[in-house]
Amino acid sequence: MKQPNFDAIDNLWKERLENASAPVPENMWERIEHARHKKKFDFGVAWWIxxxxxxxxxxxxxxxxxxxxxETAKTNNKLLILEEAINEFVDTAVANNLEQNILPVTEDIVSAENDIKTISHKKTVVTTLAKKENLNALDNHFNSFFNTKNALTSATSHNTTQVSAYHLPKMAFPSFNSLEKQLPHTVFSNFSAKLLPPSNNDNDVGGFECPQDKRSxxxxxxxxxxxxxxxxxxxxxxxxxxxxxxxxxxxxxxxxxxxxxxxxxxxxxxxxxxxxxxxxxxxxxxxxxxxxxxxxxxxATQSTTITVTITTVQPDGTTSTQTYEQAANINGVRxxxxxxxxxxxxxxxxxxxxxxxxxxxxxxxxxxxxxxxxxxxxxxxxxxxxxxxxxxxxxxxxxxxxxxxxxxxxxxxxxxxxxxxxxxxxxxxxxxxxxxxxxxxxxxxxxxxxxxxxxxxxxx
Amino acid sequence: MTEQELIRACVQKNKAAEKELYLRYSSKVMATCLRYARNSADAEDIMQDVFVRIYDALPQFKYEGSFIGWMRRIVFTIALRKYQRFLYKHEKYNIEAAANIPTDNMSIFDQLSLEELFHLIQKLPDGYRMVFNLYVIEGYTHEEIAKMLTIDAGTSRSQLYKARQLLQSWILAMQKINL
CATH class of the missing domain: 2.40.160.20 (Porin)
Structure with a gap:
């Protein structure tokens, strides 16, 4: 198949476009300046700050x-005290002829003082519509509560931007042209360096330019x-x-x-x-x-006081509060x-x-x-x-x-x-x-x- | 001020030199941008990015080639980044399918304005335009272009062929209209 002759046309394109110039929009310089200014924030600045x-x-x-x-107290007889407290609570509830469910409404450790020796636990229970046979549920709840809480736990460049040029002092050599002749070739090969021509700066007589790969x-x-x-x-x-x-x-x-x-x-x-x-x-x-x-x-032997406060709502709507306090010496360490x-x-x-x-x-x-x-x-x-x-x-x-x-x-x-x-x-x-x-x-x-x-x- | 002096002054952040560099080369850079862009608006965006990049990268210019060539390479890089995702990586067109467009009578070519030439190139698909610019205007080989665009050399050849044919057909159509 005959190949079309594109070379001539390619040349036409090249001649017309290679060194072409085109009008530049009037505001282009301002756009460039604006873009450069925006770009000036870089990580280098952020790093410094x-x-x-x-x-x-x-x-x-x-x-x-x-x-x-x-601070942690290690004891072994705290449950005895709790059982007494619970029994007393149950007895009191029975004595008050509470006949319907006892529902714990609020419960929290109100205070736990920093001094391990006098930790107090307070439990507030509001009872409504109490019933005798369900007291076991409350008993279990108490047991569960005090067992799971520790009663005596207190509150407790590579880069290529830098051209390293080592310029020689002006007086070292009379001229750049004679420099290469005066320095043995091995100097250049050992340095793997290339001679730089002198610039128009009077103080610059040329020097070595180190290759990027060795001087990055x-x-x-x-x-x-x-x-x-x-x-x-x-x-x-x-x-x-x-x-x-x-x-x-x-x-x-x-x-x-x-x-x-x-x-x-x-x-x-x-x-x-x-x-x-x-x-x-x-x-x-x-x-x-x-x-x-x-x-x-x-x-040392520790002393612990447990306070149980019970607030009951009577069937007639009135409330009464009873506080039970138990104090005992507990064998343990702090x-x-x-x-x-x-x-x-x-x-x-x-x-x-x-x-x-x-x-x-x-x-x-x-x-x-x-x-x-x-x-x-x-x-x-x-x-x-x-x-x-x-x-x-x-x-x-x-x-x-x-x-x-x-x-x-x-x-x-x-x-x-x-x-x-x-x-x-x-x-x-x-x-x-x-x-x-x-x-x-x-x-x-x-x-x-x-x-x-x-x-x-x-x-x- | 010589080109080298101008560049050195720009490296030293001399504002006047930066403006002088822009004034001296902007029209040529703009023409290059117009060749690589889809339209004038894109060309202006590319031009802006190109000059921002030029001022940043000037310390890396090693005076080993022509300065305008270095700037044109930056234009290509910025344009490539802009259009890269639209380039065809594997050309599927049949090269021989439309190989009968006459190429001998191109007298109209001289009558076309520069603006019309830019317009014709801008009408090419992105990949064709890149390859056409790099091969025909910049003088790279297909192997070099393939490396630059991360495509096969065969794809480069194919896209160049298609680009030429499209341009030829558009020019001939314009010729007929003029007749």
């Missing part, structure tokens, strides 16, 4: 939360929002002067028995510079918190659990090296010296003198001083956008400073922290 606010807000929120303490992400400022979830390994030991004292040893054992490190977290923002060699330097601020639980049982917090501010000086793995991933090895300011300790601990629980702050068991710690970490970095990368890694940190106040007790208390790093990095 929102991240520090977010971190500070989180710290404020977490710091403002009160320590939560729970180099020589950049970086901001890193970081979070850490850590396990606090506590070292509690008798300080040198008291190591022979039995009392100190007993106290050490009591502290170990009553306190248990749970977890730690850290959050902060770092900023720094990454150099073309892959090395980076960072500093910033972070807030960290170590969580521990303090558990203590008082081996268990106190307090969630202790050690809070501190960190100012790190970090040195790291980033090795590119693929186009969008990298491995970082970093070490840091952290300047820690011990900010606050909150919670309960055993007092050395009284051997009873005491408030940490009131007793000033800790020194509110500063200390140093050192860390080593390895991170995996994955670029998720032109300027953004996710960071995930592991870190170990040794804290050198003893937290204890030697005037208050004979123990030293230090921590090592091990855990996960996660963060998001913005490079520009």
């Amino acid at each position: 929102l991240l520090p606010l977010g971190i500070l807000g989180s710290i404020w929120f977490l710091n403002s939360q009160p320590n939560s303490n729970t 992400n180099c020589g950049k400022w970086e901001i890193v929002g970081l979070g850490k979830v850590l396990y606090p390994q506590r070292h509690l030991s008798i300080s040198g002067n008291n190591s022979s004292e039995t009392a100190a040893e007993t106290y050490l054992q009591t502290r170990k028995d009553t306190e248990k490190p749970e977890f730690a977290w850290s959050s902060g923002i770092l900023a720094g510079r990454k150099f073309c060699s892959g090395l980076y330097l960072r500093t910033g601020v972070a807030f960290s918190q170590i969580h521990e639980t303090f558990t203590y049982e008082t081996p 268990q106190i659990t307090t969630y202790n917090k050690h809070q501190f501010w960190d100012i790190p000086l970090m040195l790291g090296y980033e090795k590119k793995l693929t186009k969008n991933t990298a491995l970082q090895i970093e070490s840091a010296l952290w300047f820690n300011v011990w900010y606050k300790q909150r919670g309960t601990m055993i007092d050395y003198t009284t051997n009873l629980p005491a408030n940490m702050q009131q007793a000033a068991y800790f020194k509110q001083s500063a200390g140093l710690s050192a860390s080593l970490g390895i991170n995996y970095v994955a670029n998720i956008h032109k300027n953004w990368a996710l960071v995930l890694g592991v870190e170990g940190r040794k804290m050198f400073k003893d937290l204890s106040n030697p005037n208050k007790h004979p123990l030293t208390q230090k921590y090592n922290l091990y855990g996960l790093n996660f963060g998001i990095k913005y490079a520009f």
Whole structure:
């Protein structure tokens, strides 16, 4: 089949259109300017504003939360009291000749005082149309109610935007043309670099342009929002002067028995510079918190009072209220659990090296010296003198001083956008400073922290 | 100011240079937009996006090719993004079905205005228009076009053929009307 001769026509089209110009609408420049202005809001700006606010807000929120303490009484004879109360209630109902259904209308624990020794339970029952044979239902209800409630529980870049050009000092070489002759060829091949011609700028005599693939992400400022979830390994030991004292040893054992490190977290923002060699330097601020639980049982006999208030509506419409109160000594212990917090501010000086793995991933090895300011300790601990629980702050068991710690970490970095990368890694940190106040007790208390790093990095 | 100086000034966010760059190249960019767009309104939208993108991407321009060629590539990218979902990925037309349109007498071509030429190209289906522009005007091969549009090279050939035939038929129809 004969092929049509399109080449000639293609040429006609090309000649007419390749370098054609067309009139531009008058308002086009304004439209472009408007669109560019709208576009100027980018995540970089949001990052600068929102991240520090977010971190500070989180710290404020977490710091403002009160320590939560729970107190639990462990007893074994509470049901006896309840049965008595119920029997008395039933007897009273019978005595009042109530003949129809007894319907509990409201029931609630009205008060449960913080002091476990005098917990009171109040139960209000409004009865209407009572009937004797249905009292068992109410009895069961009471039993069910008091059994299920613990009667003694109180309230309880890769990117390609940056051309890295290393310009030579003007006086280094007399002219650009002679530059290539003076530098051995191997210099260029080792650098894999290409010579840039001098620009019209008097101070520019040309230089090397690094290829994008070898120089991407180099020589950049970086901001890193970081979070850490850590396990606090506590070292509690008798300080040198008291190591022979039995009392100190007993106290050490009591502290170990009553306190248990749970977890730690850290959050902060770092900023720094990454150099073309892959090395980076960072500093910033972070807030960290170590969580521990303090558990203590008082081996004392507890006294409990149970109050049952019954309001009855008589068949004639009148109401009467009767209060039944039972007080008894209950054999049991009081268990106190307090969630202790050690809070501190960190100012790190970090040195790291980033090795590119693929186009969008990298491995970082970093070490840091952290300047820690011990900010606050909150919670309960055993007092050395009284051997009873005491408030940490009131007793000033800790020194509110500063200390140093050192860390080593390895991170995996994955670029998720032109300027953004996710960071995930592991870190170990040794804290050198003893937290204890030697005037208050004979123990030293230090921590090592091990855990996960996660963060998001913005490079520009 | 040379082109290179102008670009460098724009990279440094010099407002006057940005306006100068626009004034210097906007008419050529507009013509390119008209070739890739379905109509004038679309061409204006593309032009706006193109210049926003140009100013953003100027630091990436490496002076390795012509600046106008680089801008035309951006026009194509923006237009492709706009029409991509309308492109035919697999051409099903029979290439030989209408291969008998005469191509020897094209004297009317010179008589057509630029506006009429743009109009003819804009009448093409999106995929045909893309391939026609890339092959005939920009000079890409079918393999390159296939890669750019994520279609088969055969589809590119087929769409080019159909585009040519449609344009030929429209031009010949105009010729008859003029006679």
